Amino acid sequence: AQKVTQAQTEISVVEKEDVTLDCVYETRDTTYYLFWYKQPPSGELVFLIRRNSFDEQNEISGRYSWNFQKSTSSFNFTITASQVVDSAVYFCALNSNYQLIWGAGTKLIIKP
Amino acid sequence: DTGVSQDPRHKITKRGQNVTFRCDPISEHNRLYWYRQTLGQGPEFLTYFQNEAQLEKSRLLSDRFSAERPKGSFSTLEIQRTEQGDSAMYLCASSLEGFSGNTIYFGEGSWLTVV
Numbered sequence: 001a002q003k004v005t006q007a008q009t010e011i012s013v014v015e016k017e018d019v020t021l022d023c024v025y026e027t028r029d030t031t032y033y034l035f036w037y038k039q040p041p042s043g044e045l046v047f048l049i050r051r052n053s054f055d056e057q058n059e060i061s062g063r064y065s066w067n068f069q070k071s072t073s074s075f076n077f078t079i080t081a082s083q084v085v086d087s088a089v090y091f092c093a094l095n096s097n098y099q100l101i102w103g104a105g106t107k108l109i110i111k112p
Numbered sequence: 113d114t115g116v117s118q119d120p121r122h123k124i125t126k127r128g129q130n131v132t133f134r135c136d137p138i139s140e141h142n143r144l145y146w147y148r149q150t151l152g153q154g155p156e157f158l159t160y161f162q163n164e165a166q167l168e169k170s171r172l173l174s175d176r177f178s179a180e181r182p183k184g185s186f187s188t189l190e191i192q193r194t195e196q197g198d199s200a201m202y203l204c205a206s207s208l209e210g211f212s213g214n215t216i217y218f219g220e221g222s223w224l225t226v227v
Contacts, residue, residue: 033213043201045155045218052213091154095213099145099168102154 002027004094006103013082014111021077021106023092029053033095034075036066039105040088048090051075082110114138116219118204124225125194132190133222137206144187145216146179147203148172155203161187162209194226 003026013019025034036048049059051068059066063080079086087110093100117136125131137144142163147155158177159169163184173179176194181187191198201221207214 035215037218042220043223044220045203045205047215047217050213050215093154099157099160100155100216105152105154 002029002094002096002101004092004101004103006090006092006106008106009104010107010109012109012111015084016081018078018080019082019108021079021090021092021108023075023077023103025073025075025092025094027094027096029096034068035093035095035100036075036077037091037093038088039091045091048077079108082108084110084112086110116204116206116217118202118219118222120222121220122223122225124227127196127226128193130190130192131194131224132188133202133204133224135187135189135204135219137186137204138217140208141206141217142184142209143207143214143216144181145205145207146187146189147205147218149201149203149221150199158189158202191224194224196226199224199226 005024032053034051038046038048049066056068065078067076089105089107091105092103119134123131145160146158148158149155157170158173159179161181164181176192179189201223203218203221205216205218207216
């Protein structure tokens with residue numbers, strides 16, 4: 001069975017704090033892809049990153065970084081020096097053929 | 113380059129009425145997807161097209177739901193005899209065909225409220 005678990009339902013931090021969003025996945029595929037999307041209150045799902053199962057290098061993009069560890073089936077997302085504009089629901093997803101398997105999402109609240 | 117666009121963005125309808133949503137994908141994308149999302153949940157897959165062919169439909173897609181992509185470009189999702197349980201956001205997305213890792217890009221969604 002394929003599954004994505006985001007155990008943190010909601011996280012609230014004060015602006016400028018660092019915050020990590022957890023994602024754990026299950027799959028029997030040897031080749032797979034993992035994604036993070038951001039969904040602000042407006043509703044649009046904004047693509048953040050894609051990672052394939054053969055690339056375990058961590059990635060940094062500005063204040064965003066991702067830690068992919070196959071040994072623990074995790075693909076965690078860290079925001080450094082958080083800002084109010086980072087407030088949104090963040091989804092982790094696993095690509096299975098033609099569709100995405102989604103986690104339940106983590107609602108991130110950044111307080112000024 | 114424009115992203116995925118959806119119309120209308122918001123729709124309020126009375127129970128029993130039919131509604132239709134339109135989606136225009138990113139122009140070079142030949143895969144088009146429909147998802148549904150309710151508050152506090154992740155998106156649920158409904159159906160997808162490759163060009164004009166509808167290749168998969170979820171069990172969630174009851175007989176009241178029909179999707180088309182007649183010329184392999186834009187798509188419509190029609191809900192007949194709407195029910196209050198149909199209230200949700202309907203998301204359209206598109207991607208290139210090919211390997212399963214192609215990124216799926218989403219539109220802003222169409223909010224449906226059935227009263």
